Amino acid sequence: MNRMQRAEKNRQKFFGEAQSPLARTDPELIAMKERLLYGEIVGRGTLNDRQRMLVTLVALAASQTLEDMKAHTEAALRVGLSPVEIKEALYQCAPYIGFPKTESAVRLVNEVFAGKGIALPGRSQGTVTEESRFRDGLAAQKAIFGDAIDKMHASTPEGQKDIMVHYLSAFCFGDMYTRGGLDLKTRELLTFCIISALGGCEAQVRAHAQGNANVGNSKQNLIDALAQMLPYIGFPRTLNALGCVNAVMQDS
Structure with a gap:
């Protein structure tokens, strides 16, 4: 299976027959994106589909590229994430990007949930x-x-x-x-992704790279999370975060 075939197969796994509105007006741009993300990045590395979608959702929220939030919420449900897991991933953003940006993302997720008959609010996950x-x-x-x-x-x-x-x-x-809803390892991985997507937070990225190592996430887990975010946040922020990972985590 070549890169184009893999891209189409993986895109359909996440999005079904839905196409980007730009596929008709800017087919070359969308082809580059999909062949990179779904033909090369997805399917490689240590992350499963559910982890990839959580990483993507928090990257979209952190960078406030919310036009894709609904489609990716649909994709997250399609690959088996629960409404609780999706909501908790976005709630995890609040300390790092602030409540207004988090709430903007949550509103769009709520629209998807409402359209699917998912009851809101969900069961409380608070423990304190x-x-x-x-x-x-x-x-x-x-x-x-x-x-x-x-x-x-x-x-x-x-x-x-x-x-x-x-x-x-x-x-x-x-x-x-x-x-509840997400374990500590997942929350710490998502925090690393959130602050990496923000950019300009290298001291915190280094601290949370070490935090990820302390809770059992591997260096390769972080590298694969950065690869997943690359098409969404670009090379400068990805490379800055990768430099932080290399500075604090030894090659395995």
């Missing part, structure tokens, strides 16, 4: 209480980054502790990382 969110978040944070968190807290100036200690541990890790 107002009393436990800081404690549980700190535990999740340490599960990823270890004792470095204690050192960071100790060195944070008093006037910055709300942001660097309380909001980070209680909200980012307590409210988000402890939720």
Whole structure:
């Protein structure tokens, strides 16, 4: 099977008979995209189809290329992702891209769900209480980054502790990382993808590359996630993130 045949087979697996509106007006552009993504990238590496779609959804949300969100939500359901998994992947974006951008993506997903008769809201995935969110978040944070968190807290100036200690541990890790629907390894992989797609976040990309290693994701997992995002975020951000991975993770 050649590249063009693989591209068509894989495109249909994700999207059925649906075609890009640009296929008629800009067929060469769409052919380049589909032959790269579905003829070369998809089917290689360590990610399965469900992981690929989660990575793609958060990359679209982070880069705010929302025109494709509905089609990719349909594709995510087609390859077996549950509504809960799709929603949790997008919720994971909120600490990194902010609530307004996250909500813009979620609204489009909700339209797809409504059209398919998927009940909203879904079952709550929250696990923390107002009393436990800081404690549980700190535990999740340490599960990823270890004792470095204690050192960071100790060195944070008093006037910055709300942001660097309380909001980070209680909200980012307590409210988000402890939720059901996705396991810790998947959430940390998606976080790496989200901040890589944003660009200009190399310090955080390096930290989360190490965090991924700490929770059991391999260097190749991260490389394959970057390859999946490449057609959506372009080479500069992909290469910057790859440089961060190479800086902190040894070749396996």
